[in-house]
Amino acid sequence: MSERLLRIGAPLAVGLLFLLGWEALVRLEQLPPYVLPGPIRVAEALWQDGPSLLGSLLVTLRITLAALAAAVILGGALAILFAQSRLLELSLFPYAVILQVTPIVAIAPLIIIWLKDQVFLSLLVCAWIVAFFPVVANTTLGLNSADRNLVDLFRLYGASRWQTLRYLRMPSALPYFLTGVRISGGLALIGAVVAEFVAGTGGTDTGLASRILEAGYRLQMPRLFAALLLLAATGIGIFAVLSWLARRLIGHWHESALPGEE
Amino acid sequence: MTETPIVALKGVEKRFRQGVLALAGIDLAVAPGSFLSILGPSGCGKSTLLRIIAGLAPPSAGLVQYGESGVERRLGFVFQEPTLMPWASVWDNVYLPLRLAGQGRDAVASRIAETLASLGLEGFEKAYPRELSGGMRMRVSIARALVTEPRLLLLDEPFAALDELTRFRLNEDLLRLWQRHHWTVIFVTHSVFESVFLSSRIVVMTPRPGRLLADLPIALDYPRDAALRTAPRYVEECQRVSRVLSEAAA
Secondary structure, eight states: OHHHHHHHHHHHHHHHHHHHHHHHHHHHTTOOTTTOOOHHHHHHHHHHHHHHHHHHHHHHHHHHHHHHHHHHHHHHHHHHHHHHOHHHHHHHHHHHHHHHHSOHHHHHHHHHHHTTTOHHHHHHHHHHHHHHHHHHHHHHHHHHTSOHHHHHHHHHTTOOHHHHIIIIIHHHHHHHHHHHHHHHHHHHHHHHHHHHHHHOOOSSOOOHHHHHHHHHHTTOHHHHHHHHHHHHHHHHHHHHHHHHHHHHHHTTTOGGGSOOOO | OOSOOSEEEEEEEEEOTTSOEEEEEEEEEEOTTOEEEEEOOTTSSHHHHHHHHHTSSOOSEEEEEESSTTGGGSEEEEOSSOOOOTTSOHHHHHHHHHHHTTOOHHHHHHHHHHHHHHTTOTTOTTOOGGGSOHHHHHHHHHHHHHTTOOSEEEEESTTTTSOHHHHHHHHHHHHHHHHHHOOEEEEEESOHHHHHHHOSEEEEEETTTBEEEEEEEOOOOSSOOGGGGGOHHHHHHHHHHHHHHHHHHO
Protein backbone atom coordinates (compact mmCIF):
# COMPACT_ATOMS: atom_id res chain seq x y z
CA MET A 1 0.00 0.00 0.00
CA SER A 2 2.68 2.52 1.00
CA GLU A 3 4.66 1.34 -2.01
CA ARG A 4 1.78 2.24 -4.31
CA LEU A 5 1.28 5.58 -2.58
CA LEU A 6 4.96 6.31 -3.09
CA ARG A 7 4.83 5.24 -6.71
CA ILE A 8 2.08 7.75 -7.49
CA GLY A 9 2.75 10.37 -4.85
CA ALA A 10 6.48 10.87 -5.30
CA PRO A 11 6.49 11.78 -9.01
CA LEU A 12 3.33 13.85 -8.47
CA ALA A 13 5.05 15.85 -5.75
CA VAL A 14 8.10 16.41 -7.96
CA GLY A 15 5.87 17.59 -10.79
CA LEU A 16 3.95 19.96 -8.56
CA LEU A 17 7.17 21.41 -7.13
CA PHE A 18 8.53 21.85 -10.63
CA LEU A 19 5.42 23.71 -11.78
CA LEU A 20 5.49 25.93 -8.69
CA GLY A 21 9.17 26.72 -9.22
CA TRP A 22 8.52 27.44 -12.88
CA GLU A 23 5.64 29.84 -12.16
CA ALA A 24 7.65 31.52 -9.39
CA LEU A 25 10.65 31.98 -11.67
CA VAL A 26 8.52 33.54 -14.42
CA ARG A 27 6.86 35.94 -11.98
CA LEU A 28 9.90 36.91 -9.98
CA GLU A 29 12.10 37.46 -13.01
CA GLN A 30 9.17 38.99 -14.89
CA LEU A 31 10.02 36.93 -17.96
CA PRO A 32 7.99 37.92 -21.01
CA PRO A 33 5.74 35.10 -22.30
CA TYR A 34 7.59 34.97 -25.64
CA VAL A 35 10.71 33.86 -23.79
CA LEU A 36 9.13 31.57 -21.22
CA PRO A 37 5.44 31.46 -20.40
CA GLY A 38 4.45 30.26 -16.94
CA PRO A 39 2.45 27.08 -16.54
CA ILE A 40 -0.73 29.09 -15.90
CA ARG A 41 -0.36 30.88 -19.24
CA VAL A 42 0.25 27.54 -20.92
CA ALA A 43 -2.90 26.12 -19.34
CA GLU A 44 -4.84 29.13 -20.59
CA ALA A 45 -3.47 28.61 -24.10
CA LEU A 46 -4.39 24.95 -23.93
CA TRP A 47 -7.92 25.91 -22.95
CA GLN A 48 -8.29 28.55 -25.69
CA ASP A 49 -6.49 26.80 -28.56
CA GLY A 50 -7.47 23.34 -27.42
CA PRO A 51 -10.13 22.63 -30.05
CA SER A 52 -7.99 23.75 -32.98
CA LEU A 53 -4.91 22.00 -31.57
CA LEU A 54 -6.91 18.82 -31.10
CA GLY A 55 -7.79 18.92 -34.78
CA SER A 56 -4.08 19.04 -35.61
CA LEU A 57 -3.35 16.35 -33.08
CA LEU A 58 -5.81 14.13 -34.91
CA VAL A 59 -3.85 14.61 -38.14
CA THR A 60 -0.58 13.68 -36.41
CA LEU A 61 -2.24 10.79 -34.63
CA ARG A 62 -3.58 9.40 -37.88
CA ILE A 63 -0.10 9.33 -39.39
CA THR A 64 1.34 7.85 -36.20
CA LEU A 65 -1.18 5.03 -35.95
CA ALA A 66 -1.01 4.22 -39.66
CA ALA A 67 2.81 4.11 -39.43
CA LEU A 68 2.64 1.93 -36.33
CA ALA A 69 0.20 -0.45 -38.01
CA ALA A 70 2.45 -0.66 -41.07
CA ALA A 71 5.48 -1.22 -38.83
CA VAL A 72 3.73 -4.01 -36.94
CA ILE A 73 2.42 -5.77 -40.04
CA LEU A 74 5.45 -5.38 -42.31
CA GLY A 75 7.96 -5.72 -39.47
CA GLY A 76 6.27 -8.85 -38.18
CA ALA A 77 6.03 -10.34 -41.65
CA LEU A 78 9.67 -9.55 -42.37
CA ALA A 79 10.75 -11.19 -39.10
CA ILE A 80 8.78 -14.34 -39.91
CA LEU A 81 10.42 -14.39 -43.33
CA PHE A 82 13.84 -14.05 -41.66
CA ALA A 83 13.04 -16.93 -39.32
CA GLN A 84 12.24 -19.15 -42.31
CA SER A 85 15.53 -18.63 -44.08
CA ARG A 86 18.87 -17.85 -42.56
CA LEU A 87 20.11 -16.75 -45.99
CA LEU A 88 17.30 -14.22 -46.30
CA GLU A 89 18.00 -12.90 -42.81
CA LEU A 90 21.72 -12.55 -43.45
CA SER A 91 21.19 -10.82 -46.79
CA LEU A 92 18.47 -8.39 -45.77
CA PHE A 93 19.08 -7.59 -42.12
CA PRO A 94 22.02 -5.21 -42.77
CA TYR A 95 19.76 -3.09 -44.97
CA ALA A 96 17.19 -2.87 -42.23
CA VAL A 97 19.99 -1.63 -39.99
CA ILE A 98 21.11 0.92 -42.59
CA LEU A 99 17.56 2.21 -42.90
CA GLN A 100 17.40 2.46 -39.13
CA VAL A 101 20.67 4.31 -38.52
CA THR A 102 20.29 6.87 -41.31
CA PRO A 103 18.75 9.98 -39.73
CA ILE A 104 15.18 10.41 -40.92
CA VAL A 105 15.62 14.19 -41.34
CA ALA A 106 18.19 13.39 -44.01
CA ILE A 107 16.00 11.00 -45.97
CA ALA A 108 12.69 12.80 -45.48
CA PRO A 109 13.27 15.48 -48.19
CA LEU A 110 13.94 12.73 -50.75
CA ILE A 111 10.82 10.82 -49.86
CA ILE A 112 8.79 14.01 -49.99
CA ILE A 113 10.13 14.79 -53.47
CA TRP A 114 9.48 11.27 -54.71
CA LEU A 115 5.93 11.19 -53.38
CA LYS A 116 5.35 14.84 -54.09
CA ASP A 117 1.59 14.98 -54.38
CA GLN A 118 0.77 12.56 -51.62
CA VAL A 119 1.50 14.38 -48.37
CA PHE A 120 -0.10 11.79 -46.13
CA LEU A 121 1.73 8.94 -47.80
CA SER A 122 5.13 10.62 -47.66
CA LEU A 123 4.70 11.40 -43.96
CA LEU A 124 3.54 7.85 -43.38
CA VAL A 125 6.60 6.40 -45.09
CA CYS A 126 8.94 8.59 -43.02
CA ALA A 127 7.26 7.64 -39.76
CA TRP A 128 7.28 3.98 -40.79
CA ILE A 129 11.03 4.01 -41.48
CA VAL A 130 11.63 5.28 -37.97
CA ALA A 131 9.20 2.85 -36.38
CA PHE A 132 9.61 -0.48 -38.10
CA PHE A 133 13.07 -1.54 -36.93
CA PRO A 134 12.33 -2.41 -33.29
CA VAL A 135 9.53 -4.71 -34.40
CA VAL A 136 11.74 -6.49 -36.94
CA ALA A 137 14.76 -6.79 -34.66
CA ASN A 138 12.86 -7.89 -31.56
CA THR A 139 10.56 -10.31 -33.34
CA THR A 140 13.45 -11.91 -35.24
CA LEU A 141 15.29 -12.37 -31.95
CA GLY A 142 12.15 -13.82 -30.36
CA LEU A 143 11.48 -16.26 -33.17
CA ASN A 144 15.03 -17.53 -32.86
CA SER A 145 14.99 -17.85 -29.06
CA ALA A 146 12.54 -20.70 -28.75
CA ASP A 147 13.62 -23.19 -26.08
CA ARG A 148 16.07 -25.60 -27.73
CA ASN A 149 14.63 -28.62 -26.00
CA LEU A 150 11.16 -27.69 -27.19
CA VAL A 151 12.53 -27.36 -30.71
CA ASP A 152 13.92 -30.89 -30.32
CA LEU A 153 10.61 -32.12 -28.98
CA PHE A 154 8.78 -30.69 -31.99
CA ARG A 155 11.30 -32.43 -34.22
CA LEU A 156 10.83 -35.71 -32.35
CA TYR A 157 7.09 -35.55 -32.96
CA GLY A 158 7.60 -34.81 -36.64
CA ALA A 159 6.21 -31.28 -36.53
CA SER A 160 6.05 -29.48 -39.86
CA ARG A 161 7.80 -26.17 -40.38
CA TRP A 162 4.45 -24.41 -40.19
CA GLN A 163 3.48 -26.21 -36.96
CA THR A 164 6.79 -25.27 -35.36
CA LEU A 165 6.26 -21.66 -36.39
CA ARG A 166 2.66 -21.53 -35.28
CA TYR A 167 2.81 -23.45 -32.01
CA LEU A 168 6.37 -22.79 -30.87
CA ARG A 169 8.22 -19.92 -32.50
CA MET A 170 5.37 -17.43 -32.66
CA PRO A 171 4.26 -17.79 -29.04
CA SER A 172 7.92 -17.70 -27.93
CA ALA A 173 8.38 -14.47 -29.89
CA LEU A 174 5.24 -12.76 -28.61
CA PRO A 175 6.85 -11.02 -25.59
CA TYR A 176 9.73 -9.81 -27.77
CA PHE A 177 7.31 -8.66 -30.46
CA LEU A 178 5.25 -6.72 -27.92
CA THR A 179 8.38 -5.02 -26.57
CA GLY A 180 9.22 -4.03 -30.12
CA VAL A 181 5.72 -2.68 -30.69
CA ARG A 182 5.91 -0.62 -27.50
CA ILE A 183 9.15 1.00 -28.64
CA SER A 184 7.77 1.46 -32.15
CA GLY A 185 4.70 3.25 -30.81
CA GLY A 186 6.82 6.06 -29.40
CA LEU A 187 9.05 6.12 -32.47
CA ALA A 188 6.09 6.34 -34.85
CA LEU A 189 4.98 9.52 -33.10
CA ILE A 190 8.49 10.96 -33.26
CA GLY A 191 8.72 9.96 -36.91
CA ALA A 192 5.39 11.59 -37.74
CA VAL A 193 6.42 14.85 -36.05
CA VAL A 194 9.90 14.94 -37.59
CA ALA A 195 8.56 14.19 -41.05
CA GLU A 196 6.06 16.98 -40.75
CA PHE A 197 8.75 19.37 -39.56
CA VAL A 198 10.65 18.65 -42.76
CA ALA A 199 7.71 18.41 -45.12
CA GLY A 200 5.42 21.04 -43.68
CA THR A 201 1.81 20.22 -44.28
CA GLY A 202 0.11 22.95 -46.22
CA GLY A 203 -3.57 23.67 -46.43
CA THR A 204 -6.11 22.62 -43.89
CA ASP A 205 -4.67 19.29 -42.79
CA THR A 206 -1.92 20.62 -40.55
CA GLY A 207 -0.48 18.35 -37.92
CA LEU A 208 0.86 19.38 -34.55
CA ALA A 209 4.40 19.80 -35.86
CA SER A 210 3.31 22.57 -38.22
CA ARG A 211 1.43 24.25 -35.40
CA ILE A 212 4.55 24.16 -33.27
CA LEU A 213 6.64 25.70 -36.07
CA GLU A 214 3.99 28.33 -36.74
CA ALA A 215 3.68 29.22 -33.07
CA GLY A 216 7.45 29.51 -32.92
CA TYR A 217 7.59 31.91 -35.85
CA ARG A 218 4.91 34.07 -34.31
CA LEU A 219 6.47 33.92 -30.84
CA GLN A 220 3.27 32.43 -29.44
CA MET A 221 5.15 30.49 -26.84
CA PRO A 222 2.14 29.54 -24.68
CA ARG A 223 0.54 27.87 -27.69
CA LEU A 224 3.82 26.15 -28.55
CA PHE A 225 4.04 24.76 -25.04
CA ALA A 226 0.41 23.67 -25.19
CA ALA A 227 1.10 21.77 -28.41
CA LEU A 228 4.18 20.16 -26.84
CA LEU A 229 2.10 19.13 -23.87
CA LEU A 230 -0.41 17.47 -26.16
CA LEU A 231 2.36 15.60 -27.98
CA ALA A 232 3.86 14.33 -24.74
CA ALA A 233 0.44 13.25 -23.49
CA THR A 234 -0.18 11.43 -26.75
CA GLY A 235 3.14 9.60 -26.46
CA ILE A 236 2.33 8.56 -22.90
CA GLY A 237 -1.13 7.50 -24.01
CA ILE A 238 0.23 5.30 -26.81
CA PHE A 239 2.74 3.71 -24.45
CA ALA A 240 0.07 3.08 -21.82
CA VAL A 241 -2.33 1.49 -24.29
CA LEU A 242 0.39 -0.76 -25.74
CA SER A 243 1.58 -1.77 -22.26
CA TRP A 244 -1.98 -2.63 -21.32
CA LEU A 245 -2.33 -4.67 -24.48
CA ALA A 246 0.90 -6.53 -23.71
CA ARG A 247 -0.32 -7.37 -20.22
CA ARG A 248 -3.60 -8.62 -21.61
CA LEU A 249 -1.87 -10.86 -24.15
CA ILE A 250 0.96 -12.39 -22.13
CA GLY A 251 0.17 -11.47 -18.53
CA HIS A 252 -0.91 -14.98 -17.67
CA TRP A 253 2.43 -16.57 -18.43
CA HIS A 254 5.33 -14.22 -19.11
CA GLU A 255 7.73 -13.05 -16.40
CA SER A 256 7.84 -9.47 -17.63
CA ALA A 257 4.13 -9.06 -17.08
CA LEU A 258 3.83 -10.86 -13.77
CA PRO A 259 3.25 -8.93 -10.58
CA GLY A 260 6.18 -8.95 -8.17
CA GLU A 261 6.33 -11.44 -5.32
CA GLU A 262 4.30 -10.27 -2.37
CA MET B 1 19.16 -62.52 -25.10
CA THR B 2 16.76 -64.37 -27.36
CA GLU B 3 14.20 -61.63 -27.89
CA THR B 4 14.73 -59.12 -30.67
CA PRO B 5 15.95 -55.95 -28.96
CA ILE B 6 13.65 -52.94 -29.28
CA VAL B 7 16.67 -50.82 -30.02
CA ALA B 8 20.28 -51.82 -30.64
CA LEU B 9 23.41 -49.69 -30.93
CA LYS B 10 26.37 -51.04 -32.86
CA GLY B 11 29.76 -49.38 -32.61
CA VAL B 12 28.22 -45.98 -31.99
CA GLU B 13 30.73 -43.15 -31.86
CA LYS B 14 30.14 -39.41 -31.48
CA ARG B 15 32.72 -36.77 -32.25
CA PHE B 16 31.72 -33.15 -31.81
CA ARG B 17 32.58 -30.50 -34.35
CA GLN B 18 35.40 -29.19 -32.14
CA GLY B 19 36.97 -32.65 -32.37
CA VAL B 20 36.11 -33.87 -28.89
CA LEU B 21 35.33 -37.57 -28.84
CA ALA B 22 32.21 -37.88 -26.69
CA LEU B 23 31.28 -41.51 -27.24
CA ALA B 24 33.37 -44.42 -28.46
CA GLY B 25 32.45 -47.96 -29.43
CA ILE B 26 29.05 -48.19 -27.79
CA ASP B 27 27.34 -51.56 -28.27
CA LEU B 28 24.06 -51.89 -26.51
CA ALA B 29 20.94 -53.96 -27.07
CA VAL B 30 17.82 -53.10 -25.11
CA ALA B 31 15.25 -55.86 -24.52
CA PRO B 32 11.61 -54.92 -24.94
CA GLY B 33 9.86 -54.27 -21.68
CA SER B 34 13.07 -53.73 -19.73
CA PHE B 35 13.89 -50.78 -17.52
CA LEU B 36 17.46 -49.83 -18.38
CA SER B 37 19.40 -47.14 -16.56
CA ILE B 38 22.47 -45.52 -18.04
CA LEU B 39 24.55 -44.54 -15.04
CA GLY B 40 27.67 -42.44 -15.11
CA PRO B 41 29.42 -39.36 -13.75
CA SER B 42 28.53 -35.94 -15.12
CA GLY B 43 29.93 -35.24 -18.56
CA CYS B 44 30.36 -38.86 -19.60
CA GLY B 45 28.11 -38.50 -22.64
CA LYS B 46 24.96 -40.12 -21.22
CA SER B 47 22.70 -37.41 -22.55
CA THR B 48 24.40 -37.47 -25.93
CA LEU B 49 23.82 -41.21 -26.09
CA LEU B 50 20.15 -40.74 -25.31
CA ARG B 51 19.79 -38.06 -27.99
CA ILE B 52 21.37 -40.42 -30.51
CA ILE B 53 18.92 -43.18 -29.56
CA ALA B 54 16.05 -40.69 -29.97
CA GLY B 55 17.33 -39.67 -33.39
CA LEU B 56 17.85 -36.08 -32.25
CA ALA B 57 21.57 -36.25 -33.04
CA PRO B 58 23.25 -38.43 -35.64
CA PRO B 59 26.12 -40.69 -34.56
CA SER B 60 29.49 -39.94 -36.19
CA ALA B 61 29.96 -43.66 -36.75
CA GLY B 62 28.02 -46.81 -36.04
CA LEU B 63 24.36 -47.75 -36.24
CA VAL B 64 21.16 -47.35 -34.31
CA GLN B 65 18.67 -50.08 -35.20
CA TYR B 66 15.09 -50.22 -34.06
CA GLY B 67 13.77 -53.71 -33.50
CA GLU B 68 10.24 -53.14 -34.70
CA SER B 69 9.33 -50.88 -37.50
CA GLY B 70 7.77 -47.62 -36.35
CA VAL B 71 9.34 -47.58 -32.87
CA GLU B 72 11.28 -44.47 -33.83
CA ARG B 73 7.93 -42.76 -34.33
CA ARG B 74 6.60 -44.01 -31.00
CA LEU B 75 9.11 -42.49 -28.65
CA GLY B 76 8.51 -40.49 -25.54
CA PHE B 77 11.26 -38.15 -24.38
CA VAL B 78 11.55 -36.41 -21.02
CA PHE B 79 14.22 -33.76 -20.62
CA GLN B 80 16.20 -32.75 -17.58
CA GLU B 81 14.04 -29.62 -17.36
CA PRO B 82 10.27 -29.95 -17.58
CA THR B 83 10.49 -28.09 -20.93
CA LEU B 84 6.87 -27.00 -20.94
CA MET B 85 5.40 -24.25 -23.06
CA PRO B 86 4.86 -21.44 -20.52
CA TRP B 87 2.06 -19.88 -22.56
CA ALA B 88 -0.02 -23.05 -22.61
CA SER B 89 -2.11 -24.65 -19.87
CA VAL B 90 -1.30 -28.10 -18.48
CA TRP B 91 -3.95 -29.59 -20.75
CA ASP B 92 -2.57 -27.91 -23.86
CA ASN B 93 0.99 -28.93 -22.98
CA VAL B 94 -0.06 -32.56 -22.75
CA TYR B 95 -2.14 -32.19 -25.92
CA LEU B 96 0.90 -30.98 -27.91
CA PRO B 97 2.17 -34.30 -29.35
CA LEU B 98 -1.37 -35.24 -30.40
CA ARG B 99 -1.98 -31.82 -31.91
CA LEU B 100 1.23 -32.16 -33.92
CA ALA B 101 -0.05 -35.52 -35.13
CA GLY B 102 -3.15 -33.80 -36.43
CA GLN B 103 -5.61 -35.07 -33.80
CA GLY B 104 -8.59 -32.92 -32.85
CA ARG B 105 -9.12 -31.75 -29.29
CA ASP B 106 -12.42 -33.55 -28.76
CA ALA B 107 -11.19 -36.84 -30.13
CA VAL B 108 -8.39 -37.11 -27.57
CA ALA B 109 -10.05 -35.50 -24.55
CA SER B 110 -10.64 -38.77 -22.71
CA ARG B 111 -7.14 -40.00 -23.43
CA ILE B 112 -5.65 -36.81 -22.04
CA ALA B 113 -7.90 -36.96 -18.98
CA GLU B 114 -6.75 -40.53 -18.34
CA THR B 115 -3.08 -39.65 -18.71
CA LEU B 116 -3.41 -36.65 -16.42
CA ALA B 117 -5.22 -38.78 -13.85
CA SER B 118 -2.53 -41.47 -13.94
CA LEU B 119 0.03 -38.84 -12.92
CA GLY B 120 -2.12 -37.23 -10.26
CA LEU B 121 -2.78 -34.11 -12.27
CA GLU B 122 -6.60 -34.04 -12.11
CA GLY B 123 -7.84 -30.56 -11.37
CA PHE B 124 -4.73 -28.91 -12.78
CA GLU B 125 -5.86 -28.96 -16.42
CA LYS B 126 -6.24 -25.21 -16.66
CA ALA B 127 -3.17 -24.29 -14.61
CA TYR B 128 -0.16 -22.69 -16.25
CA PRO B 129 3.32 -24.13 -15.69
CA ARG B 130 4.47 -21.17 -13.59
CA GLU B 131 1.71 -21.93 -11.09
CA LEU B 132 3.06 -25.43 -10.46
CA SER B 133 5.86 -26.75 -8.26
CA GLY B 134 8.94 -28.33 -9.87
CA GLY B 135 7.62 -31.83 -9.15
CA MET B 136 4.22 -31.09 -10.68
CA ARG B 137 5.84 -29.59 -13.75
CA MET B 138 7.85 -32.76 -14.19
CA ARG B 139 4.63 -34.77 -13.90
CA VAL B 140 3.18 -32.72 -16.74
CA SER B 141 6.31 -33.34 -18.77
CA ILE B 142 5.98 -37.10 -18.19
CA ALA B 143 2.27 -36.98 -19.02
CA ARG B 144 3.15 -35.30 -22.32
CA ALA B 145 5.61 -38.10 -23.10
CA LEU B 146 3.09 -40.81 -22.17
CA VAL B 147 0.00 -39.47 -23.90
CA THR B 148 1.14 -40.84 -27.26
CA GLU B 149 1.36 -44.34 -25.72
CA PRO B 150 5.02 -44.71 -26.62
CA ARG B 151 6.76 -48.06 -27.05
CA LEU B 152 10.06 -46.64 -25.86
CA LEU B 153 10.35 -43.99 -23.17
CA LEU B 154 13.60 -42.03 -22.89
CA LEU B 155 14.28 -39.98 -19.77
CA ASP B 156 17.30 -37.70 -19.38
CA GLU B 157 17.97 -37.19 -15.65
CA PRO B 158 14.39 -36.06 -15.24
CA PHE B 159 14.37 -35.82 -11.45
CA ALA B 160 17.86 -34.42 -10.84
CA ALA B 161 16.58 -30.97 -9.90
CA LEU B 162 13.89 -32.15 -7.49
CA ASP B 163 14.01 -32.53 -3.74
CA GLU B 164 14.43 -36.06 -2.42
CA LEU B 165 10.87 -36.73 -1.27
CA THR B 166 9.42 -35.54 -4.57
CA ARG B 167 11.96 -37.65 -6.43
CA PHE B 168 11.03 -40.77 -4.43
CA ARG B 169 7.33 -40.25 -5.16
CA LEU B 170 7.98 -39.79 -8.86
CA ASN B 171 10.25 -42.86 -8.95
CA GLU B 172 7.47 -44.96 -7.45
CA ASP B 173 4.82 -43.53 -9.78
CA LEU B 174 7.03 -44.11 -12.79
CA LEU B 175 7.59 -47.76 -11.81
CA ARG B 176 3.88 -48.28 -11.28
CA LEU B 177 3.08 -46.89 -14.75
CA TRP B 178 5.87 -48.89 -16.34
CA GLN B 179 4.48 -52.12 -14.91
CA ARG B 180 0.99 -51.29 -16.07
CA HIS B 181 1.90 -50.30 -19.63
CA HIS B 182 4.90 -52.48 -20.46
CA TRP B 183 6.82 -49.88 -22.36
CA THR B 184 10.58 -50.07 -22.52
CA VAL B 185 12.40 -47.40 -20.53
CA ILE B 186 15.89 -45.98 -20.96
CA PHE B 187 16.65 -43.80 -17.98
CA VAL B 188 19.75 -41.62 -17.72
CA THR B 189 20.88 -40.72 -14.22
CA HIS B 190 23.94 -40.10 -12.08
CA SER B 191 22.29 -41.43 -8.94
CA VAL B 192 23.14 -44.97 -7.88
CA PHE B 193 20.17 -45.15 -5.51
CA GLU B 194 17.73 -44.05 -8.13
CA SER B 195 19.04 -46.40 -10.80
CA VAL B 196 19.05 -49.45 -8.52
CA PHE B 197 15.56 -48.68 -7.26
CA LEU B 198 14.12 -48.38 -10.76
CA SER B 199 16.03 -50.62 -13.11
CA SER B 200 16.04 -54.18 -14.23
CA ARG B 201 19.45 -53.50 -15.74
CA ILE B 202 22.12 -50.83 -15.34
CA VAL B 203 24.91 -49.97 -17.73
CA VAL B 204 27.75 -47.90 -16.26
CA MET B 205 29.60 -45.40 -18.43
CA THR B 206 33.10 -43.98 -18.15
CA PRO B 207 33.86 -40.40 -19.16
CA ARG B 208 36.02 -38.94 -21.96
CA PRO B 209 35.31 -40.64 -24.21
CA GLY B 210 32.11 -42.25 -23.03
CA ARG B 211 32.32 -46.04 -23.08
CA LEU B 212 30.25 -48.76 -21.49
CA LEU B 213 32.23 -50.12 -18.56
CA ALA B 214 29.81 -52.59 -17.02
CA ASP B 215 26.45 -54.18 -17.63
CA LEU B 216 24.71 -55.08 -14.39
CA PRO B 217 21.38 -56.90 -14.07
CA ILE B 218 19.52 -55.89 -10.91
CA ALA B 219 18.05 -58.90 -9.20
CA LEU B 220 15.34 -57.26 -7.16
CA ASP B 221 11.76 -58.39 -7.73
CA TYR B 222 9.07 -56.12 -9.00
CA PRO B 223 6.80 -54.61 -7.85
CA ARG B 224 9.14 -52.44 -5.85
CA ASP B 225 7.80 -49.89 -3.41
CA ALA B 226 9.00 -47.44 -0.79
CA ALA B 227 9.71 -50.27 1.67
CA LEU B 228 12.51 -51.49 -0.59
CA ARG B 229 14.55 -48.36 0.08
CA THR B 230 15.46 -49.59 3.54
CA ALA B 231 15.77 -53.32 2.70
CA PRO B 232 19.26 -54.86 3.12
CA ARG B 233 19.22 -56.41 -0.39
CA TYR B 234 18.60 -52.95 -1.86
CA VAL B 235 21.52 -51.53 0.10
CA GLU B 236 23.74 -54.40 -1.07
CA GLU B 237 22.85 -53.80 -4.71
CA CYS B 238 23.57 -50.11 -4.25
CA GLN B 239 26.99 -50.91 -2.80
CA ARG B 240 27.79 -53.23 -5.69
CA VAL B 241 26.80 -50.67 -8.30
CA SER B 242 28.51 -47.91 -6.38
CA ARG B 243 31.83 -49.75 -6.47
CA VAL B 244 31.59 -50.12 -10.24
CA LEU B 245 30.72 -46.43 -10.60
CA SER B 246 33.79 -45.36 -8.59
CA GLU B 247 35.88 -47.46 -10.93
CA ALA B 248 34.29 -45.65 -13.86
CA ALA B 249 35.02 -42.24 -12.40
CA ALA B 250 38.62 -43.13 -11.55
